[in-house]
Amino acid sequence: MRDQMNPVVDRILGNIDKVMTGKRNVAELSLIALLAGGHVLLEDVPGVGKTMMVRALAKSVSAKFRRIQFTPDLLPSDVTGVSIYNPKEMEFEFRPGPILGNIILADEINRTSPKTQSALLEGMEEHSVTVDGVTHILDKPFFVMATQNPIDYEGTYPLPEAQLDRFLLKMKMGYPAPNEEMEVLNRAQRSLPIEDLQPVVSLEELRGLQQSIKEVVVDESLKRYIVELSGRTRSHSSVYLGVSPRGSIALMKAAQAYAFIYGRDYVIPDDVQYLAPSVFAHRIILKSEARFEGITPEDIVNRVMARVPVPVQRLVK
CATH class of the missing domain: 3.40.50.300 (P-loop containing nucleotide triphosphate hydrolases)
Incomplete structure (x- = not known):
């Protein structure tokens, strides 16, 4: 909910x-x-x-x-x-x-x-x-x-x-x-x-809303989670070019905005997981053989999220 x-x-x-x-x-x-x-x-x-x-x-x-x-x-x-x-x-x-x-x-x-x-x-x-x-x-x-x-x-x-x-x-x-x-x-x-x-x-x-977004807290464990997700896209066997550090920043900022929209002053893992496909997929360039197999960048993001453990964070209130 x-x-x-x-x-x-x-x-x-x-x-x-x-x-x-x-x-x-x-x-x-x-x-x-x-x-x-x-x-x-x-x-x-x-x-x-x-x-x-x-x-x-x-x-x-x-x-x-x-x-x-x-x-x-x-x-x-x-x-x-x-x-x-x-x-x-x-x-x-x-x-x-x-x-x-x-x-x-x-x-x-x-x-x-x-x-x-x-x-x-x-x-x-x-x-x-x-x-x-x-x-x-x-x-x-x-x-x-x-x-x-x-x-x-x-x-x-x-x-x-x-x-x-x-x-x-x-x-x-x-x-x-x-x-x-x-x-x-x-x-x-x-x-x-x-x-x-x-x-x-x-x-x-x-x-004023844009300024408020910057105050939304992102726990260190979630920052590491974002870094791990982007890093896994770079090392994936089907990927020619993975998510850049700019993409990691984008996901963090988007998660802050999403948390704010839903009345929270802190980010939770669900925010990151919900937004990752929209933020990451267009930054991923697949190898030609992966494209021939019908693999999409969204598939890569979902597979990476399935393999990276979700942090159990301390909720900041």
């Missing part, structure tokens, strides 16, 4: 539920990444509600929403902004790009060139962009939800491993169940719920 959810978080998720039917788990994981200061990679086929999810999250937390539609001809300056000469003032003026917002939807990121992908991913890592030698600090909070079509779709550029590692977690939306899809049709027949959605949390409150 789960703990009592934080009332502010419950308010945000309840607001998103007004728009998204049957996607509570996806909304929860998205909020975990936002609160932990990370970013999300959302992979799925077109038309399942990826864009609507990000818009609903942005509206719920009073955030400045920006959308970047990635196409093969998109330039890095289309993302970061550009300096334009003003003859009246006789100086260059910076015209900010869409990356200068709070919540950024990077739509179909794998349809653009690696050079343009890097412009976004640099901002994600550094929380700043440099244009013509001038550094511009990005807004806080700064959260990117990048969507991509499955890599076997035509016209896609797979993200390199180093760039995948910058996403806190990766998830899929999935098709709705028949009864959920019926509810989607009923809502769409009346109006578009997203247009009437109102904020339930201010940006200042959101920043």
Whole structure:
């Protein structure tokens, strides 16, 4: 049985539920990444509600929403902004790009060139962009939800491993169940719920939540558990490239956010185990023979968790 959810978080998720039917788990994981200061990679086929999810999250937390539609001809300056000469003032003026917002939807990121992908991913890592030698600090909070079509779709550029590692977690939306899809049709027949959605949390409150996450206690035994899990992925016989130390940090931060969401100021092993597949799987590169056998990165994470003893920790209250 789960703990009592934080009332502010419950308010945000309840607001998103007004728009998204049957996607509570996806909304929860998205909020975990936002609160932990990370970013999300959302992979799925077109038309399942990826864009609507990000818009609903942005509206719920009073955030400045920006959308970047990635196409093969998109330039890095289309993302970061550009300096334009003003003859009246006789100086260059910076015209900010869409990356200068709070919540950024990077739509179909794998349809653009690696050079343009890097412009976004640099901002994600550094929380700043440099244009013509001038550094511009990005807004806080700064959260990117990048969507991509499955890599076997035509016209896609797979993200390199180093760039995948910058996403806190990766998830899929999935098709709705028949009864959920019926509810989607009923809502769409009346109006578009997203247009009437109102904020339930201010940006200042959101920043406060992000600060509170950092105070959630992670016992030393759980830190060792996370390190052991990531280490086992690196030494696994089916794995070419395992989870990096950045991935270990990501799992710890995600677990802190998850504990906070459910009203605890300490992390328990269940938090780590629940989030490990979403945080670790996209960081694992399998050997070719493992892929031919039908093994997935999620399989590796689950096998590793089955073999590493779960710590019996002292609950910190």
